[in-house]
Amino acid sequence: MVGKKIILAVTGSIAAYKAAHLVRLLVKNGAEVQVLMTPSATEFITPLTLSTLSKKPVFTQVIAEHEWNSHVELGLWADALVVAPATANSLAKLANGICDNIVSAVYLSARCPVFLAPAMDLDMWKHPSTQGNVQRLKSYGNHFLPVGYGELASGLVGEGRMAEPEEIATFLAAFFQKKQAFLGKKVLITAGPTYEAIDPVRFIGNRSSGKMGVAIAEQFAERGAEVTLVLGPSKLNPQHPNVTTVKVESAQQMYEASVKHFEKMDIAVLSAAVADYRPANVAEQKIKKKGEGMTIELEKTPDIAASLGKMKRKGQFIVGFALETNNELKNASEKLMKKNFDFIVLNSLQDAGAGFNFDTNKITILHRDNKRKDFELKTKAEVAVDIVDEVLAVL
Numbered sequence: 001m002v003g004k005k006i007i008l009a010v011t012g013s014i015a016a017y018k019a020a021h022l023v024r025l026l027v028k029n030g031a032e033v034q035v036l037m038t039p040s041a042t043e044f045i046t047p048l049t050l051s052t053l054s055k056k057p058v059f060t061q062v063i064a065e066h067e068w069n070s071h072v073e074l075g076l077w078a079d080a081l082v083v084a085p086a087t088a089n090s091l092a093k094l095a096n097g098i099c100d101n102i103v104s105a106v107y108l109s110a111r112c113p114v115f116l117a118p119a120m121d122l123d124m125w126k127h128p129s130t131q132g133n134v135q136r137l138k139s140y141g142n143h144f145l146p147v148g149y150g151e152l153a154s155g156l157v158g159e160g161r162m163a164e165p166e167e168i169a170t171f172l173a174a175f176f177q178k179k180q181a182f183l184g185k186k187v188l189i190t191a192g193p194t195y196e197a198i199d200p201v202r203f204i205g206n207r208s209s210g211k212m213g214v215a216i217a218e219q220f221a222e223r224g225a226e227v228t229l230v231l232g233p234s235k236l237n238p239q240h241p242n243v244t245t246v247k248v249e250s251a252q253q254m255y256e257a258s259v260k261h262f263e264k265m266d267i268a269v270l271s272a273a274v275a276d277y278r279p280a281n282v283a284e285q286k287i288k289k290k291g292e293g294m295t296i297e298l299e300k301t302p303d304i305a306a307s308l309g310k311m312k313r314k315g316q317f318i319v320g321f322a323l324e325t326n327n328e329l330k331n332a333s334e335k336l337m338k339k340n341f342d343f344i345v346l347n348s349l350q351d352a353g354a355g356f357n358f359d360t361n362k363i364t365i366l367h368r369d370n371k372r373k374d375f376e377l378k379t380k381a382e383v384a385v386d387i388v389d390e391v392l393a394v395l
């Protein structure tokens with residue numbers, strides 16, 4: 001935490017009193033803390049208290065006393081934005097881009113990781129509106145601290161308590177430590193579909209969007225890795241400075257790019273949905289409709305996973321993917337061993353919300369020693385965290 005620039009945004013909850021302890025912990029751990037408060041938060045704890053502890057003036061308005069507190073500069077300054085407590089009202093505003101106070105203005109300008117520590121009554125937390133806002137915020141890549149269980153301000157007992165300051169400080173410290181986990185490592189990711197030409201107009205392809213592979217690439221990059229992303233036809237365009245994207249179209253092109261880069265890689269994650277077959281002959285001109293039917297002769301495409309598995313040297317680590325529709329565990333386990341993966345990520349089209357073109361996924365990780373980890377349905381950004389965590393744990 002030493003030298004980290006933290007914005008602590010306090011919103012209007014009875015749990016705002018915990019912000020004083022949190023500021024003290026962050027400063028004690030070496031962080032530089034800038035406190036923001038919504039007007040309603042000042043009804044629960046004074047700006048003077050938090051200013052004294054942070055040794056910085058507290059901002060409660062974008063424009064105050066004829067001075068502009070630049071939300072853009074603040075958003076660029078911070079290494080992390082922590083909203084604690086985050087009320088139901090604040091979550092709704094952030095999820096929907098409502099920008100009517102300094103906290104929501106800085107949130108919309110922030111390029112740093114955002115951490116949200118919800119605080120509200122049990123029924124408010126459980127309400128579908130709140131849970132929908134939570135899921136939307138997670139899909140944007142925001143990090144949520146788990147709510148606590150216990151007696152609430154209303155007298156009810158249940159979920160909704162804000163995480164304790166010690167838990168938030170520990171969570172942040174672990175996050176920054178994790179960001180250095182793959183520093184100096186080179187990672188190859190394959191992602192997206194491949195398109196196999198039939199003629200200049202038509203192709204054989206699949207429904208992969210590339211979202212899962214791109215999320216994994218960005219997660220490795222966030223943790224310090226130098227990432228080469230070999231991306232099939234996709235609308236996605238990763239922006240992380242640690243990600244170098246190599247655009248390809250066909251399985252042959254993906255194979256050539258992967259083989260070219262693999263030798264100098266420490267880790268490879270093969271998440272692309274590569275076509276197994278391609279037309280044996282590609283027409284030079286558009287094929288005209290004639291007759292009652294048409295037969296296209298197919299030939300096998302290069303097996304990228306098997307090729308890299310054979311090339312793998314000591315110290316390299318390969319993660320494979322298996323998308324199955326039946327006999328999922330058996331098929332994935334066989335693929336794991338046959339292609340010399342270190343572990344394989346299985347997702348099934350039988351699971352609702354998993355597979356192509358969803359923003360969510362549900363995975364099972366299978367290891368060579370038959371160890372198995374099952375995960376619940378999550379956003380693809382969260383699934384990427386689980387996969388990269390598993391690589392780190394094994395290494």
